[in-house]
Amino acid sequence: MPTASARSDRLNMRVSPEALSTIREAAAAQQQDVSSFVLGAAMEHAREVLLRDRILQLTPRELDQVDAALDAEPQAVPELAALIAAVGRDATRRGAKDLAAH
Template sequence: MPTSATDRSARLNMRLTPEALATIREAAAAQQQDVRSFVLGAAMDQARFVLVTERVMRLTPTEAAQIDAALDAEPRVVPELAALIRAARTSQFTTRTQVPTR
């Protein structure tokens, strides 16, 4: 649930090694960010990636193979779809090139 930009009451604390902190500080400085912004940005990027992967890319091996096969197959023309596309293109072209009458 989205919250306003000013509602920053939630906290996250962690302990890490001095070496990890030094690496994070160096990376934050390289990006011209403070440590808090750098860590939050990196965590949010990873969180979004995980959520997209879990929500969108959840396929069984069989499903993945079916998608691969469909993408590798030669395209086939569906006559009804081709007719609709031709009609839409003709309609769009006619509409764009007509001179308005007054």
């Protein structure tokens, strides 16, 4: 977090009394002052937005492909089905051994 001397810009906002009360209560629960709490929450959300924006930039063609894939009938992947079945059998065997041990 920047030191006080490194801070030069100011952010002001108007909020309803109810919103301020909620923010104060949450800040106190986190043992923070309101400014630190609001800045931390805003920075966290800003980073998430920017990350999503940078990672999930699809062209219109790519977006059409995603929509088509989501609209298509689901198809079983034989290798995945076999793996799930094998894991299930293994878990069942382990469970039976655990029961026999007790």
